Amino acid sequence: MSLDEPRRARGAGARVRLWLSALALAAGLPLAACDRGGPPATAEAPLQHEQTTLILKTLADAPSQGFSPAHFPTAGLEGDLNSDDSGRRAAAQARLTGEIIAYARAQHGLGLSKSQMDTNWGMRPAKYDAAGEFHAALAQNRLQPWLASLPPSDPRYEMLRQGYLTYLKLAQNGGWQPVPPGPALRLGSRDVRVQALRQRLAFEDSTIAQAAGDQRKAAAPFDAALAHAVARFQDRHGLKPTGVVDDATLAALNVPAIARAAQIRANLERWRWAPRTPAPTRIEVNSVAGTFDLWWDGQPALHMLAAAGKPGDETPIVASAIHTVVLNPTWNVPDSIAQEELYPKEKSVPGYFAAHHFTTENGRLVQQPGPDNALGRVKFMFDNGYSIYLHDTPAKAAFNQAQRSVSHGCVRLQHAVELAQFLLGHELGWPPEKLDEALSGTETQNVNLPQRIPVEIFYWTAFVQGNQVSFRDDIYGWDQELLRQLDASGASRA
Helix, strand or coil, rough: CCCCCCCCCEEEEEEHHHHHHHHHHCCCCCCCCCCCCCCCCCCCCCCCCHHHHHHHHHHHCHHHCCCCCCCCCCCCCHHHHCCCCCHHHHHHCCCCHHHHHHHHHHCCCCCHHHHHHHECCCCCCCCCCCCHHHHHHHCCCCCCCCCCCCCCHHHHHHHHHHHHHHHHHHCCCCCCCCCCCCCCCCCCCCCCCHHHHHHHCCCHHHHHHHHHHCCHHHHHCCCCCHHHHHHHHHHHHCCCCCCCCHHHHHHHHCHHHHHHHHHHHHHHHCCCCCCCCCCCCCCEEEEEEEEEEEEHHHHHEEEEEEEEECCCCCEEEEEEEEEEEECCCEEEEHHHHHHHHHHHHHCCCHHHHHCCEEEEECCCEEEEECCCCCCCCCCEEECCCCCCCEEECCCCCCHHHCCCCEECCEEEECHHHHHHHHHHHHHCCCCCHEEEEEHHHHCCCEEEEEEEEEEEECCCEEEECCCCEECCCCCHHHHHHHHHHHHHHHHCCC
């Protein structure tokens, strides 16, 4: 569960800002609003009563999509829409039209302008003519299906939205009490805090709920069932599932429900940036969870762990397509890494460069192909403005860690050779032996794919697994930044 100090370096202050933002949301205070994209448009023909009713209901339901109650204001509109004064009715209809167009834009990820978005948020939503689509829906008498089609259609968005409503309701009902600090709780512990732990877990774990309501069981020592519940909680929050409540687990347990709701809200907004229709064949990487998934013809084909950028060397949010598989790659070392890390190593350990096959080419440090090359035996190239790619690695230790944000921005793959084997086999008919032979030497080979494979790198700090929401630390502070931007947009309209 870990907003776990959002990664210590961010500190408690960042977490408090997230909580306050969410508290304002739950209380119905003005938070966020979308850029209207210009002055409100006026409908070509007067809206009918049934149409205004549909639009008003859609806007009233906007908070259930993660928008704040002030996002698309309609106060006073209903009376004006039914006024006997034709001027007031026309003005109210124009305002209502402007709000529903703003809502449609926001549901298509256009609520924030490019200038408001962090430069690392490189996944941009497709262009969308909200006004044109609205008027077309009116003209073709399909307003209701058009309104229903506005949120992202991916089932994972809807599941996350339902999770948002669950956590928001928990928060509005008072949430959970924190588990008091103290020594680690483990199997056999009889600390008075064990009861508080059971009560806390009962909010999210149905197997513990009954025991928490039974005073005799609630006062029992830390047993195997409770250890299993702790391990499940840890797994959902990117922590090692030890079943022991250590400091990191305690911090995750004590993140308030309202902060979790705010975290989900940020991820609902990111869903609006994603491609509206996922390609049947695609690669999805969750940089903060450290996972890689290949989908082929709509079916899961390959899953593995990944290691993305550490804070300060963030892996960007991007959508692109793999076009080339590079076998036995060289590593053209970025100047910053060469100056800050590698040259000091050579100075302290003379011969380090020779031992690890580094050479200088045109004044730049280059590591030649080989078993200790930092990119491993294969990398996967896709167009992007950040010079990042997916690649193998000879250093596998990171994949034994729950938190795998360790790279300089590129994404390391646990089983990169297996991915190359899959892609080259399916796309070019390569048998495994052909790839093995190519990788047995040190000659660099660029293999172009006849079909580009879409690749999407997300930053999901809240996502659904099974029937529950999983959380990860906001290690880059991007949840915080996104909520601030949404709130700033709302303030500009207030």
